[in-house]
Amino acid sequence: MQRPVCHNHLWPTPHWGIESGADEADQMRGVILAGGTGSRLHPLTRITNKHLLPIYDRPMISYAIEALVGSGVGEIMLVTGGTHAGEFLRLLGNGNEFGIDRLFYAYQEKAGGIAEALALAEKFVAGDRCVVLLADNLFERSIRPCVEAFRKQERGARVVLSKEPEPEHLRHLGVAQFDGNRRIERIIEKPAEPPSEFAVTGVYFYDHSVWEVLPVLKPSGRGELEITDVNNWYLERGLMEYDVLEGYWGDAGESIQAYYAVHD
Template sequence: MKGIILAGGTGTRLYPLTKLVNKHLLPVGKYPMISYGMERLRFAGVTDLIIVTGKMSAALFTEYIGSGQQFGMRVTFSIQEEAGGIAQALSLAEPFLAPGEKFVVLLGDNLFQEDITPYVQSYLEQGSGEARVLLKKVSDPRRYGVPVFDEVKQDYIVRIEEKPKQPKSYYCVTGIYMYDTEVFRHIHSIAPSARGELEITDVNNVYAQADRLKYDVLKGWWTDAGTFDSFNEAAIKLRGVQL
């Protein structure tokens, strides 16, 4: 099974650190941020990895990661010429996947404690053309995409509301997604948002509306490490961790 780490973006919420280096290469604990996502995927059995990043950072990523051999992985890089949203970045991995192939997608600033192997296995047992997302219970869901659950069909989401003023639950959709190559057809079918980007929430809602979006809930800690508060929180939790 292949994995995809999306490690582009400008990281404006971590400026001025990100003026010098891509946020996914900033040190968290003893290692660059991206190392933790790579290790979590490898532990789940993913050894074939595609990393999507911006052209300004490509040389730094290849210098650190190389072929991926030192991480026990085989790594391919895909370059995002300009910011176009998470879904647009994901679409750049399409040429590296066989028709119908299943894969795991991880946003590179998502750091988490849990072994996702059981969730990956559950997705492999799902039917083709379906998707799976991982959720986490949070104190302020208004900052995130919030799932609305199906009251009849357990483990299914009927829609995701992006940054709602009145959230329907205390759960958020984390940046851990599982798809097969059907996702690229959905990406090509959606329109850019008001900010001119292809939003992953819109893609997930295509699945939700078709009763094809299942979920699991993370039990351990999780953070998106995209702000100074969450970045510092992650550094504390990962202090002394040995990969």
């Protein structure tokens, strides 16, 4: 089956919304997850959130915002936590400067996994579909074709894959396992023996069923609710589609860490 390819260049918890005055258009909701302790980047993350660190000429979080806004997603919730959450509000405000129509914030009391952070956005997304983006993921090319493909998808979920030929790197990622028809049959988290060269990137698409899945998840061995378990729930029911991303994809945190390792 020929898969759509993302290839167009472009380059308890309370939550509150700050509106820029834009019209309330019926559109897919965006959720940016910017939590975590950023322990790999200590001591930098002792003074700020990892997603506020600079990547080239602007804060890391701005790349995630550009990815969604450039894909036609104008209503966004930012989920964060820790002691530096207020710095996002100081930087982003109502989001108008960054092209956001309406920007909402949610606070994750403690690190409990990506799936737990997503659960905080349930009231924001309501009955709409959502695109979820990990704030430290960097994409060379636009994810707009993937967003448009999900708009046309009748139901279920969608993930975006990237071909990663280095097995050692794949051992630290979620990796797709395919059946004979090139459909994903399972996603394996940090496999000792990667079943393919295709890693699952940090952009996920879900319909309303995700809110039924999240409450019944069980914590993993590290005590967190894993997004891979959400994706496998959809796969087990034949409700998952995927795109293959062209161009560079990477974790900005790893990029910063590598820079300091080289210059140490």
